[in-house]
Amino acid sequence: MLTKYQIGGRWLGYPQSYQWSAMADRLQSASGVLLGLFLLLHLHFESSILFGKAAFYRVAQILEGGIFTHSGHGIALITQLFSLFMLVVLMVHAATALRRFPVQLGQWRALRNHLHLINHQDSKLWFWQMLTGFMLFFLASMHLVTMITAPEIGPHLSAARVYHDHAWLLYAILLPAVVIHAMIGLYRVAVKWGITTQRAGLRKIAKILIVYLLCLGVASLVTYLFIGSDLSVPVQPYMPH
Template structure:
């Protein structure tokens, strides 16, 4: 009898031991994934609004680019393209880290996908369906985001004419047309899930409405910006001359 009690106590202690029940790296990985997700989601919000300055005219977009590239530290007022290159390298590193952490929960076998689809079809849980769409868009972004960032690393020159040339004459609109909905949906659902995961919000319904509104708003903003680049690019003749304030 005593031996049985002792054995039960040993099992209980071992079971409740966090190092035995689960590897401590799992919790750290969750936190790191959330942190990198917040960084990328915040960057997306800023990036799309900076890009949309083209809607206010070439001059405004040009000034925004010079500001972001440190033009105030240049004697000519022109920014440094290497700033864009360096920032693109850093963002690529964050994206790779975030993707590596997210792959821990990615279904890797056909049977797992079938079980997931069957599970989704049998429940009407909104957060689970949102997670599924984040999973799908994450898979798409795994291929599209590196292409975009490598483009900016290899050719960091940005401007009303140069960006329009990339979009229209280099057919980058194909990439951005796929990238826009995938990255917006993935990022906004990700921000929602981080807020819920760490208990920052108690009422999920209002947050869902806010996220849906942000998705629609960002899709419209991004589409309008992409169309503006297309219109500008269509009016440019090759070889493209960089935009100069006051020169058109």
């Protein structure tokens, strides 16, 4: 005869553990959506350099609150504060996402076997999101810390950072990692929270956006390299005529 024992919820961590897991899922999704939307805006703002130095200068001054100053020049402190805010959001997103990372050898073996045996598109996307997320934990943090410590933005100063300070090495790795991670993340959030059930169509849109954003980012980066190569040190900030 078997005797049944009932263990109290407080010993199992329920419902506290369940509530924390649900809260962490919401924080991960919300912070991920915020970071993904910021990336979309950021890459398009940066691409204004494709229309010339004057166009990028105007965009930079507007983003730094230049329309509220008498001189029309932006305030670098705004860039610093916003970069600090995005760094906090990144840390929250990373902390909540780390729960999903396989940390044991057996978990990695199970994941490898699952990817080889089952041809499941969403599982493959999750793997790439996990891999790029690990890279971004370091790369994106470096970029944001740089913008906090050296917030100067402008056609010449930004190009000098890319070319003379060799930041293109960081951006060449950061760009594909962040684009792939963000677009897959937005797709998975839309599916997870029931925003859409058309997975195949949404995956195609995510892939198109990845190609488009990569082309946009590479074109902007190459433009900064050309501008930077024409600048002599010490670099003088760009001033419109």
